Amino acid sequence: MLEAETRTELSRIAKAANHDPAALMAVVDVESGGRVFARVEGRAEPLIRFEGHYFYRLLARQKRNQAVVNGLAHHKAGRVRNPRSQRGRWKLLKRACGLDRDAALQSVSWGVGQVMGAHWRWLDYASIDALVFRARSGLEGQVELMLRFIEKAGLADELVQQNWRAFARGYNGPAYARHGYDRKLENAYSKYRAMCGPALRKDPSKRHQPLLLRFGDRGALVAGLQGQLNRHGFALFVDGDFGSLTRAALKAFQARNGLAADGIAGPKTFIVLERPVLALDGAALPAA
Template sequence: MPFDENARREIERVAKDRGWPAAALLAIAEVESSGRTHAIVSGRPEPLIRFEGHYFDRRLPPGKQSVARREGLASPSAGAVKNPPSQAARWRMLVRAAAIDKLAAYESVSWGLGQVMGAHWEWLGYNSVEDLVKDARNGVYGQVRLMANYIEKAGLADALKRQDWHAFARGYNGPGYARNGYHSKMAAAYERWSKARPLPSVPTPTPRPDPSPAPKPAPVAPQPGNAGILAAILAALAAAGAWIVNLPCNLIGIFCGG
């Protein structure tokens, strides 16, 4: 299977959130991404992108448009601006385009394993194209959530649930879907995923037992307060006074050997 366990778990998580068959969403994700979820760019995992120069061209005002055309980043003709083969080079192309017009550049990119165009940000309910990009850059879960948002908004969720791959591919990949065999690829991928072994459940951490209560300290004998000390002094003085009052008898008793 093309996805590792973590990626598969995230795709299945989105499917569960939407009430969709996990195997169906896995099949679509596999066909759209060829099983790749990210590329390492400047030491960071980034979503796969494709820059569309004709989108960029029509989103630029004349002054910026002439600059972008001169730098080979924009053209009125689809396909005239070629994407480099490596993702790192595509991200560098995006950085150059963003230096001319950041928002137009982000709108001119297909983002993540679902290849959703940034230009759809408002239609998909995002507050800005930058919010859409944040979702795409938020790991596999963010990419699949973006793709799922597109599937729902385009009215393709029912076709996905029925595994009507002709209807789904027509809506997702356009009228030329059959020429590229998208419906056949999705059907084959679905058959594989529907027979895949379930993922092992994530073990629940064993709760640690509560620590034994600390032994209670031995009770401390109460110490006399000021009032107790005063009472002891008065008692001692009273005893001394009684002895002085009886001093003759005490003396006699001593001399008599008593």
């Protein structure tokens, strides 16, 4: 059972996103087991699970061999065991980050929706760091990840209609029935609907909007954009403030790469920003 404070917060988030609060609570409850934070080194952190088979796939051969020897990677799912405690899992992640930080962060399922970091591009985040930042920012950030996945996976209508069998297949995979995932969702929904009252019907015209950064925005996502522009040859001060210099650099980058030079960073711009930077001789330069 989700705590009262968590239910209140989820109800607010659900209504803002035009979702049925009881349906959102049901998914969060089943996915998280009713626990939305873990206390790790004095900080409230999202629940994580490290997937060693993802780490195996994302690493170059030399690092992959080192990871296998150190028990951090395996070509088969489930062979790298997660500690029972979240504190132990964060220590495991820290070890993996010591070998390859980006690959390690992508090899984790994050937060109440257990969304894999490897989906960051598909979910329209500027970088894996942007996804992780949102996951660690609080319950709202965790739910944002989950709702983006639901929208991208085409499961929003199933959630609205409480078609738990179809939702379970899409969200949990073809083995959902073996674990009774759909029945767990249905039971949880009935429980939370009794608390929340009549279902909120979602307006199908309101869909998830992709990440857009523009003049006047501030924060870690803007700092990540500035860092990416610097990697492509610009000399911006990485301060997280989308001012006139950042806009001018972005427009120049967009024009140089055949994009609409509107000074707004959206999915197409982020995709190009992630490409390797080429030296004059065509050799790929390491990322900054």
